[in-house]
Amino acid sequence: MADKTEAVSIWDVPVRVTHWSLALLVPAMWFTADNSLWYWHTRLGHVLLALLIFRVIWGFVGTDTARFRSFVRGPASVLDYLRGNYDAKREIGHNPLGALAVIAMLSVIAAQVAMGLFAGDPYDGATGPLNALVGVGTADWITDTHEWFVYAVFGMIGLHITAISIYAGVRMQNLVGPMVVGKGEVAVGVEGNSRASLGRFLGAAVVAVGVAVWVWFGAWPLG
Amino acid sequence: MIRIANVRLIAATPLIALLAACGGEASEEAGDGAAGAESAGAPPAEIAQRQDNFEGIGDSFKTIREELETDAPDMAAIEAAAGDINARLQRVPDYFPEGSSMEAGYDTEALAAIWEDPDGFAEATQNAITASEGMMAAAASGDPAAVGEQVGSLGLNGCKACHDKFRVDDD
Numbered sequence: 001m002a003d004k005t006e007a008v009s010i011w012d013v014p015v016r017v018t019h020w021s022l023a024l025l026v027p028a029m030w031f032t033a034d035n036s037l038w039y040w041h042t043r044l045g046h047v048l049l050a051l052l053i054f055r056v057i058w059g060f061v062g063t064d065t066a067r068f069r070s071f072v073r074g075p076a077s078v079l080d081y082l083r084g085n086y087d088a089k090r091e092i093g094h095n096p097l098g099a100l101a102v103i104a105m106l107s108v109i110a111a112q113v114a115m116g117l118f119a120g121d122p123y124d125g126a127t128g129p130l131n132a133l134v135g136v137g138t139a140d141w142i143t144d145t146h147e148w149f150v151y152a153v154f155g156m157i158g159l160h161i162t163a164i165s166i167y168a169g170v171r172m173q174n175l176v177g178p179m180v181v182g183k184g185e186v187a188v189g190v191e192g193n194s195r196a197s198l199g200r201f202l203g204a205a206v207v208a209v210g211v212a213v214w215v216w217f218g219a220w221p222l223g
Numbered sequence: 224m225i226r227i228a229n230v231r232l233i234a235a236t237p238l239i240a241l242l243a244a245c246g247g248e249a250s251e252e253a254g255d256g257a258a259g260a261e262s263a264g265a266p267p268a269e270i271a272q273r274q275d276n277f278e279g280i281g282d283s284f285k286t287i288r289e290e291l292e293t294d295a296p297d298m299a300a301i302e303a304a305a306g307d308i309n310a311r312l313q314r315v316p317d318y319f320p321e322g323s324s325m326e327a328g329y330d331t332e333a334l335a336a337i338w339e340d341p342d343g344f345a346e347a348t349q350n351a352i353t354a355s356e357g358m359m360a361a362a363a364s365g366d367p368a369a370v371g372e373q374v375g376s377l378g379l380n381g382c383k384a385c386h387d388k389f390r391v392d393d394d
Binding site for chain 1: 281285288289292332365373378382383386390391392
């Protein structure tokens with residue numbers, strides 16, 4: 001406890017922007033669906049799609065703490081973490097248990113977005129851009145699943161906020177601050193995050209937006 | 224000690240809020256207007272009835288379209304579904320009591336335009352009934368291609384034409 005600490009960079013700007021965009025967009029998606037605002041639901045859904053694609057690419061080409069390779073570790077590391085063999089002042093980025101939550105969170109949101117692309121009925125309101133690629137029965141099943149699966153997304157968000165609260169209240173560790181400002185206190189001598197490459201960021205962003213636009217227009221030549 | 228207790232309380236707040244939100248959802252659901260409007264009181268029974276009825280129409284219409292996607296469409300199933308759609312469409316006028324619109328604050332997508340333009344709504348309903356009769360005739364003929372043509376007619380002139388004018392649908 002007596003160790004001196006200093007602020008180092010933990011999360012890069014793209015990770016933070018992606019994170020807080022998800023925090024705004026997921027509730028917005030629920031709100032637009034609940035209020036039959038399909039014009040916005042379908043458009044925001046594609047923004048969400050682009051963000052998810054970007055985050056996955058950034059998980060391979062981004063900064064150290066953004067990369068899946070750096071934070072997704074095996075069951076042994078997770079058990080080790082649970083036994084208390086982890087010093088949050090000496091490590092930056094996701095801990096081994098939090099890494100699993102990141103993967104779970106991204107997966108449920110991605111599954112929900114993917115289902116939305118096929119959901120709907122052309123004779124009954126809005127449809128996702130890929131609706132015509134599947135049969136009527138399949139689209140109907142996907143639509144029904146898309147409707148209840150939002151509770152899986154809510155469940156993950158509940159778990160996420162609960163975990164942050166436990167870290168804040170019981171372990172006296174502020175996880176929200178670094179996600180806002182990018183920096184956090186670590187033991188003196190612990191190295192901060194690597195620097196983001198503008199070229200890689202632009203490349204990932206162009207691909208992500210490009211794919212989302214391509215899907216919006218029906219994913220030719222698939223459609 | 225007080226500090227720890229406070230921090231624990233802060234930590235528990237989202238959990239409590241989450242539980243409260245889950246508990247409150249069921250009771251709020253009934254008055255949750257489609258456009259966030261204030262509730263106008265207990266919803267008329269017709270709202271749930273017409274929603275069930277339209278769900279049934281949608282299911283039967285999907286049955287027909289699913290059969291058409293198969294190599295050997297079950298014409299008997301198509302004929303039964305077409306008859307069901309027709310019977311349900313005949314009941315549509317019974318389910319729209321004055322003031323049961325979304326604008327009146329109910330959890331429904333039925334627009335006030337239904338009562339502002341009763342002739343237009345009656346015409347749209349009749350168009351759907353007529354289209355469903357065309358579907359019944361096509362089903363009875365036993366020709367899947369004829370049924371396929373009627374899908375477009377019923378879906379666009381029946382379902383969609385009415386939804387575009389009288390139901391919230393801003394995609």
